[in-house]
Amino acid sequence: MTAPASRLAWTDVRDELRARILTRVYKLGDKLPRDADLAAAFGCTRTTVHRAMTDLASAGLIERVRKGGTHVKADPVTRATLDIPITRLEVQAAGCAYSHRVIDRKACPSPPHVMARFALTAPRAMLRLVALHLADDRPYILEDRWIDLGTCPEVADLDFAQISANEWLVRHKPYARVELRFGAAAAQGDIALHLGAAKGAALLVMERITWDAENPITFVQSYAPQGYEIRAQS
Amino acid sequence: MTAPASRLAWTDVRDELRARILTRVYKLGDKLPRDADLAAAFGCTRTTVHRAMTDLASAGLIERVRKGGTHVKADPVTRATLDIPITRLEVQAAGCAYSHRVIDRKACPSPPHVMARFALTAPRAMLRLVALHLADDRPYILEDRWIDLGTCPEVADLDFAQISANEWLVRHKPYARVELRFGAAAAQGDIALHLGAAKGAALLVMERITWDAENPITFVQSYAPQGYEIRAQS
DNA sequence: TCAGTGAATATGTATGCACATAAAAAGTCA
């Protein structure tokens, strides 16, 4: 316990700056003092202030531009981080027995709506896989997945009976970039059937598109019955 | 163009490490070399490697513990960042005319389901506000909001006719912590009525809970008709 | 054998310095 009273950690600087923003010492759109001046005021080096600033910038609270200086963001956004685990682990974390079932599987060229998601100009050979994840033998999530056979040729030889495509891909084909979309849809046709939902029932739809650099990996539309919830935190 | 060929930026180190993880040079669960060794191998300082590592850790690709070393995460998660703008700006960004309407407004103690969201043990005085956001005069989002009057006493004097509670709060009551939840629900009762949706229609439900330190600020349940979409990226 | 203690070690943080880079501001010249 050396009690470094005069020594502020970068987190302290960050917290103090954040507090000043929250309490409107620095108002929306305001320009903050230069790093160097703040460093002098805080009694630390510019490096330390810089780290605090970088963190606040990544949190979406401020905006920094070279020479332009640092400004409190004028139009605040709610920024949160989303962690989506492998479905099997999610089910098991809830204390349920996990299982899954492949419902349909066929290789075919990517149809227009899949090409659009990947921003492709020409169709590519893909594997379409419809699978159901179950928790305690009750339908949990239905996924309608397209896997690029050019990027993932191995999947042609896998039947995904033991391991789900969800888990296999996350474990064997890490992506460099992912895009997620959330929406709601009414259950209909096969989707309602497999999920055991009434026709027209509200479903949460999650789309996930992943790339390895510029190559498509997979595009999934996941359908979860009412009650399913996705969480995110700041 | 000084071409600092022998000088690797921390982003280059990060990208190289990420590539090694993606190409399974370092497998899932593997222990990575020590920062110092990597620094020597890359011909840079430990500081630079450390920054690369920090970034990969925040991206959820690796896990670092003091003395324990750095490991490739064994159970990969899909991590993405969500940016939710002020609803008015979202509507206007889509090229629509924005308007909003307060539907209901009354002060009352927080009911059990609101207390549960804030993890409160005793009820607090709150303002309940039901409002509709419109895009080109068509229902866009219906929000059912609870505002803590202890934390935000000013709202008692506001009628939110000019500025929506959504925008007022984001601009005047920045939060320290936020929690988001997404789900689907069937439209019913007043919600269906105000959104102009058929009874039973699928809605996207977004819950947002914000705190200022340990004090509740607001809890909102937002209902969006089918077609509304939320996006996140890595 | 096993619990407790202490040394070794890998990551975390801070400092001081130097230079890179982008953008604004000032200066220049037709």
Added chain:
DNA sequence: TGACTTTTTATGTGCATACATATTCACTGA
């Protein structure tokens, strides 16, 4: 005036070094 160039400036990055801190691991003693 107005287009162009140069200088200034605030942030971005890298290096060398020292110390902090949390675990692990080996050692110790009952």
